[in-house]
Amino acid sequence: MSISPLRRFSLWLSAGMRSALAWGGDWIWARPGIARWIYPTTAETREEDYRVHNGAMFAGFHEQERMLADRPRMAFYAAAIARMIRPGDRVIDLGTGTGILAALAARHGAAHVYALDHSEILTHAQALAVANRVENVEFVATHSTAFTPAEKVDVILHEQMGDCLFDESMVANVADLRDRVLKPGGRIVPSDFEFYCEPVMVRDSRVVPFIWELEVQGYDYSSLERHRPQNPGYYHLASTDAGLVDHFLGDPAPALTIDLHTVNPEGLPAELVIRRTVIEAGRLDGLAVFFRARVGDDLSLSTNPLDPRRAPHWGFRLLRTDRQVFAVGDEIEIRLSVERWTELSSWRWSCVRQRGASPLADVAV
DSSP states (O other): OOOOHHHHHHHHHHHHHHHHHHHHHHHHHTOHHHHHHHSOOOHHHHHHHHHHHHHHHHHSHHHHHHHHTOHHHHHHHHHHHHHHOOTTOEEEEETOTTSHHHHHHHHTTOSEEEEEEOSTTHHHHHHHHHHTTOOSEEEEESOGGGOOOSSOEEEEEEOOOBTTBSTTOHHHHHHHHHHHHEEEEEEEESOEEEEEEEEEEEOTTTOOOOGGGOEETTEEOGGGGGGOOOOGGGGEEEEOOTTSEEEESSOOOOSEEEETTTOOGGGSOSEEEEEEEOSSOEEEEEEEEEEEEEETTTEEEEOOTTOTTOOTTSOEEEEEEEEEEEOTTOEEEEEEEESOTTOGGGEEEEEEEOSSSOOOOOOOO
16 A cells, blocks of 8 residues: 555654654753753642642552552551551551551551542542441541641551652651651651662563664664763663562662651752672673661561562662673672652762772763
8 A cells, every 4th residue: 555645744754853852852961951941840840740640640540459459568568557556546648549558547446547648549548438337537638748637646657659769759748747747756657668779680581781782683783872862761761570680799788778757858868879799790781779668677568679579569670771791709889879869860870890890881861
């Protein structure tokens, strides 16, 4: 079937426009001063944009299904609530969703639960509570920063963790409620978190190198290195795939720990320096970002990509790096610089071999 001249022209014009937009985007991102002028943002506009996005995402059933079907997640919260909620407690469930955590708190003796959510899912949460004969839960359609109860509460219950721990504004939202409405000595569930940023090797069958690292059927792509994309999103790979990562190069350890009872949102570090000694040789394909939540020493929830008991609905993030092979005993220094912990586009990272070779290329954009 032949293509009409008009159709051919439309396809040519569309392809040309896409190419121009892609080139223009990279040109702008490569010049931060121009990018800030073209895409002006403030803390207030960024927060409002995120609230709109967050409210829309969690209003639909699919995201709720993924969370509710996550058995390690639900088992962790059921155990944490059974341990931490006491008869007569007044509780805030921050971001209640379908209301299941609020219902569990009520069933474990809470005198009153304020179930907060600014998403339209709240109408279904209210109906579910009636259908399940859940009492002592008051559903409040508001963002937590606009909520003040009649009296202070004993517990802040929440599930505000993003894939990279900080990217759903957990620290700011919980700390705001903590400072305004939590009783002295009150509890935050969960409160203890570990943030990880670990060098990993991807399985050989799954690895996708940067295009300039490729030679395909004798065709060399290395000349494209001078055209490295400047869009930060290019260097982030989000995955829930348990078969993607082959192994950690070093022994994983928390790069950062926080306690929501005491953390100051303004005091989060602007840079982390992480050093790893290679204990399993292999190719560095990227930095896996994940977290662990703890309640006491014996109850935890992990998003570690190699943990067979990981909570599967959370993704982990792979911060892509130029490929380099490491031997046992080599040392890697990782620097993660963060302008805003809630915005992954502001993260920059570099990896340097401390012994045995020249520095790795810095792929921070």
